[in-house]
Amino acid sequence: MPATSDNPANPKHAWAEIARASAPKRLPGERIGDYREIYACFDEETARSQASRCIQCPEPLCASACPLTNRIPEWLGLIAQGRFLEAAAISRLTSNLPEVCSRVCPQERLCEGSCILSSKTDPVAIGALERFVNEYAFWHGGVEVVQAPPNGYRVAVIGSGPGGLACADELAKLGYGVTVFESQPLPGGLLVNGIPAFKLEKSVISRRIDLLARRGVEFRLGVTIGHDKTLADLLRDFEAVFLGVGAQKPKSADVPGDQLTGVVAALPFLIQKNVDSPLMEFPPVDVTGKRVAVLGGGDTAMDCLRTAVRAGAQSAVCLYRRDLANMPGSRKEYANALEEGAEFQFLTNPVEIVGNAAGAVAAVRCVRMELGAADASGRRKPRPVPGSEFTVPADIVLVAYGFDPVPFPPGSDLAQVTVNDWGGIIVDQQQMTSVLGVFSGGDSVRGPSLVVHAVRDARKAANSIHQYLSVKS
Numbered sequence: 001m002p003a004t005s006d007n008p009a010n011p012k013h014a015w016a017e018i019a020r021a022s023a024p025k026r027l028p029g030e031r032i033g034d035y036r037e038i039y040a041c042f043d044e045e046t047a048r049s050q051a052s053r054c055i056q057c058p059e060p061l062c063a064s065a066c067p068l069t070n071r072i073p074e075w076l077g078l079i080a081q082g083r084f085l086e087a088a089a090i091s092r093l094t095s096n097l098p099e100v101c102s103r104v105c106p107q108e109r110l111c112e113g114s115c116i117l118s119s120k121t122d123p124v125a126i127g128a129l130e131r132f133v134n135e136y137a138f139w140h141g142g143v144e145v146v147q148a149p150p151n152g153y154r155v156a157v158i159g160s161g162p163g164g165l166a167c168a169d170e171l172a173k174l175g176y177g178v179t180v181f182e183s184q185p186l187p188g189g190l191l192v193n194g195i196p197a198f199k200l201e202k203s204v205i206s207r208r209i210d211l212l213a214r215r216g217v218e219f220r221l222g223v224t225i226g227h228d229k230t231l232a233d234l235l236r237d238f239e240a241v242f243l244g245v246g247a248q249k250p251k252s253a254d255v256p257g258d259q260l261t262g263v264v265a266a267l268p269f270l271i272q273k274n275v276d277s278p279l280m281e282f283p284p285v286d287v288t289g290k291r292v293a294v295l296g297g298g299d300t301a302m303d304c305l306r307t308a309v310r311a312g313a314q315s316a317v318c319l320y321r322r323d324l325a326n327m328p329g330s331r332k333e334y335a336n337a338l339e340e341g342a343e344f345q346f347l348t349n350p351v352e353i354v355g356n357a358a359g360a361v362a363a364v365r366c367v368r369m370e371l372g373a374a375d376a377s378g379r380r381k382p383r384p385v386p387g388s389e390f391t392v393p394a395d396i397v398l399v400a401y402g403f404d405p406v407p408f409p410p411g412s413d414l415a416q417v418t419v420n421d422w423g424g425i426i427v428d429q430q431q432m433t434s435v436l437g438v439f440s441g442g443d444s445v446r447g448p449s450l451v452v453h454a455v456r457d458a459r460k461a462a463n464s465i466h467q468y469l470s471v472k473s
Contacts, residue, residue: 014052020122021050023131028339032309035197035274038336039103042132044082051079053124057116062126065114067452068101068459070094072111072126079133088137091130096166096459097208099138100191101452102131103200106299106330110452138207145214151175153469156238158225161189163244163442163454165208168217170462178217179238183224186275190246190443191451193271196303198310199333202275226412231438239472240437240465243417243425244458247443251401253295257353258399262361266300266400273307287396288312293364295319295350296400302333304398305342316342319392321349321369321382345392347371349384353397363391403448422447430464431457439465 024040031038042050054076062072071090078087091098107113107127115123137143154177157164165188168178186192188205213219223229225245234241250265252258268282292308294301297320308316318337320327323346327334338344345366352365368388371380405423408414418426418434424447425433425440432439441457443449 159244166458226409290395293394301400431461
C-alpha cells in the first residue's frame with residue numbers, strides 16, 4: 001500500500017472539498033470471466049481523505065441506522081488521522097464479522113443511507129472504509145489471537161453461518177469451551193454456499209474460521225443435529241446450546257410447469273457454480289449458451305443473474321413483479337448486474353412455465369403488472385393488467401423467491417423446540433427457545449434477512465447464555 005500522506009482537508013468542510021470516492025472496481029469485461037471479488041480496497045491516502053468527509057455528528061444517524069450500532073464516527077475519525085489499527089479495534093468492539101459485513105451489507109439502506117450528508121451531497125463511503133480498515137488490520141497483524149482463561153462451561157453452537165460464528169466468537173471471548181457443529185463438509189454456512197465469491201471470496205471466511213479455531217473454538221463438520229446427534233445428547237454434554245441452522249429451504253415457483261426439467265432452485269445453482277467441492281447432491285446445471293430467466297427481485301436473484309453470466313449463459317433476464325423502486329435487492333448489486341450484461345423486466349409476473357415436447361423449459365408466460373395501493377409493509381401492491389399476457393423464451397428458470405427456515409429432521413427430539421406456522425423458531429426476549437438452555441437467532445428465527453441481523457441476534461444470544469449460566473452456577 002502507498003505510504004500515508006498528510007490530509008490537508010479542513011475537517012469541518014472536507015465533505016464539500018472532497019468528492020466521495022467509490023472502492024476500486026474491476027471492469028465488467030474482465031470480471032465476468034472469473035468468480036473473484038470485483039472490488040478492491042482503498043489505498044491509505046484515499047482512505048484518510050474519504051474518512052475526513054465525516055463531520056462527526058454529535059448524534060450520528062449512521063450508527064443508529066446500523067443494526068449493530070457500530071461506532072462509525074469514532075473509527076472514521078481515527079482513519080482520517082491514519083490511526084488504522086486503533087480504528088479497526090473500535091470496529092471489532094461491536095461487530096464480530098466487520099470484514100464480511102463491509103462486503104455484503106446494503107449500506108445504501110443502512111448506515112450510508114442515513115448519513116446526514118445525503119441531504120447535501122454523497123454520503124461518506126462507510127462500507128468501503130470499514131472494509132479497508134479491517135483488511136489493514138489483518139495485513140498488519142492487528143487482529144489479536146488470544147484465548148481467554150477457561151471458565152469451565154461448554155456451549156454447543158449448531159450451524160457455522162454468520163450467526164453461529166458470531167455467537168461462538170462472543171462466547172470464546174468469555175472463556176467458554178465452544179464446539180460448532182456443521183452438517184456440511186465445509187464451515188461457513190450461507191457465507192460460503194449462499195454468497196458468490198465475486199461478492200465475498202471464500203478465503204475471507206476461511207481466515208475468520210481459522211482465527212476462531214486459534215482462539216479455541218472447535219469445529220465438527222459433517223454432523224447433523226437431529227440425525228447424528230440428538231438435542232438430548234447436546235444438553236447432556238454442554239451447558240447451553242445455540243441453534244443457528246438458518247433458512248435455506250427454497251420457496252417454490254408455485255405456478256403451473258414448476259416441475260419441468262430446467263426449473264432449478266437458486267441455492268443449488270449458486271452452490272454448484274461457486275463452491276469448489278459440492279455441499280449437496282443435485283443434478284448439474286449447465287447454462288452455457290442457454291437463455292436463463294430468474295424469478296424474483298432480491299439479492300439472491302442478483303446473485304443468480306451474475307453467476308449465470310459468468311457461467312456462459314446466452315442471456316440472463318430477471319422477471320420481477322414490482323418496479324425498480326420497490327425491488328428489495330441492493331441497488332449496488334443491481335447496477336453491477338446491469339454492467340455485467342444482465343437484463344431486467346419489471347412489473348412482470350410469471351404465471352406459468354411452459355414446456356416443450358420433451359418436458360423441458362421452453363418459455364415463461366407472464367402478465368404485465370401495475371402498482372396499486374401500499375400493502376402492510378408500505379410497498380405498493382402489484383395487480384395484473386388485463387389482457388397483457390406475453391412469453392419470455394427461456395431454457396433454464398432459476399427460482400429466487402426466497403427461503404424458509406430449515407425444518408428439523410423428522411422424528412428428532414428437536415421437535416420439542418416450538419416453531420411458528422412458517423417454521424421459524426420462537427424465542428423470548430433473551431433469545432431462549434421453549435427448551436431451557438437452548439437459544440436461537442438469525443434466519444432460524446426471523447426468516448431470510450441480512451448477515452448483520454444474524455450477527456446482532458447471535459451477540460444478544462451469547463450475552464443471554466452468559467447471564468443464564470452465571471445465574472445457574
